Amino acid sequence: MNKIITAEEAAKMVTSDKTVMISGFGISGTPNHIIQAIADSGVRGLSVISGDMGENDRGFRQGTAKLVGNHQIEKATLAFTGVNPEAAEMAASGELDLTFVPLGTLIERIRCGGYGLGGFYTKTGVGTLVAEGKETKIIDGEEYLFEKPLRADVALVKAYKADTLGNAVFRYTARNFNDTMATAADVTILEVEELVQPGEIGPDEVQLPGIFVNYIVEGKGAVL
């Protein structure tokens, strides 16, 4: 049960017929080595679920912005393009098909998919465009929207450190979507900066149980 693969092997599992979750909030907690390998693979027509489209407002493309800049993404479900104006421009020109979901609803829909639930009700979006076409329900006198689970074929997530079983530890705000997306895909690939042996991470330190991780990519050093 060796879970260790290379970034290139991970990239090969990301094909245009699959829905791919890519974790990260801006540049924080994104699997950059796997993204670089996908950029290098030249695959196109990807369907993505992610928080944003990476960053492209500091003069260089970071994270998912690389795949956007390479015209590799065809459609995405996300909460905002704030720090990648290029993605918003490509959406306006019709090249990129973006579906916006409120951030709190997005993370909860992904959790719902990973946690084996059929859907949930939230007040977020009631009375707005987000409610269009959605079932509503009055619960204890208040109006709620029905939201369905989101799952993906492949989830690409990032942790600071993991043991070879996939038990993982995050640092600071780099946790964001990672621990949730890891639960909600048929195949979860975890990129880590540091790979250690079982026993080096104590049972209480684990922030993502290794059972949710199918493959591990070791990615040392920063990537741009």
Add this chain to the structure above:
Amino acid sequence: MNKIITAEEAAKMVTSDKTVMISGFGISGTPNHIIQAIADSGVRGLSVISGDMGENDRGFRQGTAKLVGNHQIEKATLAFTGVNPEAAEMAASGELDLTFVPLGTLIERIRCGGYGLGGFYTKTGVGTLVAEGKETKIIDGEEYLFEKPLRADVALVKAYKADTLGNAVFRYTARNFNDTMATAADVTILEVEELVQPGEIGPDEVQLPGIFVNYIVEGKGAVL
């Protein structure tokens, strides 16, 4: 904003007109010092939400079993009485009003209450007594039950260690209901074995953000 109170002060907030969540799985992760203070207070007619009714099968009453043995609980929503046969007997005799909820549904309903959601759909219980009187829904061809959020007036939870802001750390299986129940009550009281100053627990170590904790009780040493 001093959150530190005594177990006796905590017990005074637990009155028969309130719904009280009491955390713990068997004897693990139960706020024993607060429970002892409630036992000593003599309050009766309590409405409780908890996983079980403590333990009473080792020849001595532990955790919530103390309140059961004292006839202080009138009704409870819980998943099982497995390790407290006395509670099951009192339910059979009509003294104790027990409502059973599947454990996974129970924790999820509590989370739903704390996380500001209106309810969720689960497959757990479809076709069983649990489904009686509940709305069902076919989602993507499968039948689900609608389950509503659970909240309490007061939640009594337990951690190993916390700083004075309430940022808390658990050990091993003593986490169980604690991090979830803490989010789902108007007033959350946290019992800890060790109280430390802010800065002694790093931002990544925190397993329950202090913002969910209203009061802290320091409870050193074991209680039976």
Add this chain to the structure above:
Amino acid sequence: MGNMKVREIIAKNIAPMLRDGELVNLGVGMPTMVGNYVDPSVHLMFHGENGTIGASRQIPNDMCDSPEKFLAWEDAHSGYRSDYKTGHKDLVNAGSYFITLDEGSCCFGLATSFAIARGGHLDATVLGALQVDQHADLANWLIPGKRENGMGGAMDILSGAKRAIIAMEHQTRGGSPKLLSKCTLPLTAVHCVDTVVTEKCIVGFDDEGFVIKAMYPGVTREELLSTIEGHVSFAEDMKEMII
């Protein structure tokens, strides 16, 4: 056949159904015996519904002999005076017994524990049962009129586990069938059972009802037909159970 022998046969025959690397939840009682018969080359991970993956062993329960002993043990195994390798007052299994954990284990809250169960991340569960019927429905939590203990996590685990293997004595103590055309006791879950292992046979399901896949040496088809109530067929590649 004595009760211990019955339980041993059932556990022995379930053990080979669990495969290397799988995440398994064993219910309390007979199912926990299964672990004793797993081939040492097969590495299983055990899911404890109260919040662990990786339980190693149960610690002898001597500390529960008296309140004084219990308090002393708790004191010596609290805070950072002990850890998961040597046992800790904050480390128990779903049956509330103190346990140790292997290296590479992890602990989590109940919300995550049931994500694992309900979300399809559990490869198999082994549970006891009162009745199983030919629709693969299961009853194991409630006997009307008897003391009610609650269903605990059984319903959730059955709703999500990839395979549900039932460890069950073939008949009631009174000699009535437990494999039925329709369960008479309140159900725990519907259409959820993959395999039932009794001391007489291993049973699967097809659209019509029970399919006997293996028989214990000496048990006859007639005996099974007369002790199972419901539609029964026999697999073409009938196997013999492990003795």
Add this chain to the structure above:
Amino acid sequence: MGNMKVREIIAKNIAPMLRDGELVNLGVGMPTMVGNYVDPSVHLMFHGENGTIGASRQIPNDMCDSPEKFLAWEDAHSGYRSDYKTGHKDLVNAGSYFITLDEGSCCFGLATSFAIARGGHLDATVLGALQVDQHADLANWLIPGKRENGMGGAMDILSGAKRAIIAMEHQTRGGSPKLLSKCTLPLTAVHCVDTVVTEKCIVGFDDEGFVIKAMYPGVTREELLSTIEGHVSFAEDMKEMII
């Protein structure tokens, strides 16, 4: 009145609305300025929707001058080479700027972050807006025909925060009202605004519409009536805004 002066007035007048010990979410842009005007005796906790409570300060953005500088900074602030007190490549705010944290801070994933927002644990949020109407509806995320950036977490935060305080210039650059009888832009949330602070007035709501609670020195009631479109009343205990 210059744009910087306008923003300063708005931020200065919002600051005293935030009370000691409160958990506050400040939106990007003008709202982040509010922190600069809070009285030092008032200790606020700041919620970063990307997963923090306790942000301390933003680190100057020089490392983004070039990819080389960025890589060098990341390298020096990765793993355990740096921490939350000195800055870290894995520690940013919701606007993606590197920050430091105070002692007693905590970090968490997005599911918990939005539990805090949606679950009623946030005492107040300060957000910018394009329009607010007399029903306390708010529009701040989308101008049809213009580039769409998405709503991010604004809808969730508004659905749960105990108080929503809007920091908004009184009129559009073209001089049109932004306080309206009904928002014309797509809504972010309905019946959610508690207070709007512009450079001319502080506005609350009653069943009929806007209630002016404070006015900037020199601003007249006539001026407000002519720059607000909708039902306007004036509080009996009218206050003067901080200059």
